Amino acid sequence: MKLLNELIGQYMNVSIMQMTRSAGKYSTMSYLINAAAAGNLTLGITASGSGGVRLDSQDPSVRPRYWMPKGMLATVPAQLFDEADAGLEILRMTNYPTALGYILICRIAEPGYVTVAGPIAASYRKAVCEEMAELGAGLILIDSSLSGRGAVYADTSDASIICTGAVVSPFIDKAVRETAHMAMMYTLPQLADEDAASIIQKEHEHGRILVLRKYMGVAENAGPAYDVEKLYLKSSIGGVKYLDSVMDSKVRYIFFPGVFTPGIVRDISMYNLSQFTFVVNDPTDIMMDSESWAELSMRGMKVEVLRNINVAAITMNPYAPGGYSFDPAEFRERLVRAIPRIPVIDVREAEQNDNQIQA
Numbered sequence: 001m002k003l004l005n006e007l008i009g010q011y012m013n014v015s016i017m018q019m020t021r022s023a024g025k026y027s028t029m030s031y032l033i034n035a036a037a038a039g040n041l042t043l044g045i046t047a048s049g050s051g052g053v054r055l056d057s058q059d060p061s062v063r064p065r066y067w068m069p070k071g072m073l074a075t076v077p078a079q080l081f082d083e084a085d086a087g088l089e090i091l092r093m094t095n096y097p098t099a100l101g102y103i104l105i106c107r108i109a110e111p112g113y114v115t116v117a118g119p120i121a122a123s124y125r126k127a128v129c130e131e132m133a134e135l136g137a138g139l140i141l142i143d144s145s146l147s148g149r150g151a152v153y154a155d156t157s158d159a160s161i162i163c164t165g166a167v168v169s170p171f172i173d174k175a176v177r178e179t180a181h182m183a184m185m186y187t188l189p190q191l192a193d194e195d196a197a198s199i200i201q202k203e204h205e206h207g208r209i210l211v212l213r214k215y216m217g218v219a220e221n222a223g224p225a226y227d228v229e230k231l232y233l234k235s236s237i238g239g240v241k242y243l244d245s246v247m248d249s250k251v252r253y254i255f256f257p258g259v260f261t262p263g264i265v266r267d268i269s270m271y272n273l274s275q276f277t278f279v280v281n282d283p284t285d286i287m288m289d290s291e292s293w294a295e296l297s298m299r300g301m302k303v304e305v306l307r308n309i310n311v312a313a314i315t316m317n318p319y320a321p322g323g324y325s326f327d328p329a330e331f332r333e334r335l336v337r338a339i340p341r342i343p344v345i346d347v348r349e350a351e352q353n354d355n356q357i358q359a
Contacts (some may be wrong), residue, residue, distance in 0.1 A: 003345050004035040006313050007139055011158040013129050017144040018163035025163045029066060031347045034142060037069040044073040044137030046118040046128055048144055065113045072108045073137050075118045075128055077101045088111030091135055096124040101114045105131055116143060126156045155247050159310035165317030166326045180338040181290035184281045186309040196226060200255045203228050213250040249274040250272030255279045262292040274300035282307045
């Protein structure tokens, strides 16, 4: 129950994401469900969409199904209610839509397999989590519909669990490096400059880049203040060279409201790049692999976020569907060295240890 203990009392809504398909998300979710049942904790299980699987597939076997014990809560699409092996008690009929009908919030009356899905829209996802908490869930797990950085939803999650494994790369060094990079991205520093953060929150508009320049007309003891220039560019593509041309020594921050890619940074001169800090909404907006990040950081790139993401734990699956595997002890040791401040848990080993204790 080590992984569950890392979550209880600290977080309420936890996103479970995986670096790529088959990195161990299903095993992690199943382990947490079983551990909660052993500890008499009521879990709420939902998903962003269908957990990455087409709900409208004609083959029921490909839909995301979890074995759930009596007393747990789950969100189920109306058209898949009768497909559940478990006995379900409908607690609430919502108006949160999916491809297969509105979401039902159910209590497991008899244990069995359940197809779990949830709303795509962030506002609905947040609302369904609040409703499950009202109905008695002590912890809510959100099965993320995507793989990679965009799989965590900072607007509804208190924390995330990153599922990684040998499937990320057949080379253990790269698998560890990419996992460490993902963890680092999630925990990027939040913008500490309160004046700048307040201005960005107030002034930013969808699709508008904000350039914050230090305002020199303010009294020295009045604290920092900024002039704000809004760049009316529909996208950063093709506009970055223009951005580089308007840079000056007063620029302190540049806020990008959308996806932040290596191409945005590469067209800015090294001198200008070292003078300011990029700001983005949250880490899910940043689309850079570890090599690009290292290259641009060497050139002077600095990035902060308005809101970062707590990483509660990292789970590992040393076996890949392709038939190759890593030594579990070596894989875990390397992950621990690369990511020292975040617990790294081998779910299979943890499950075996829990079974031995119960025996």
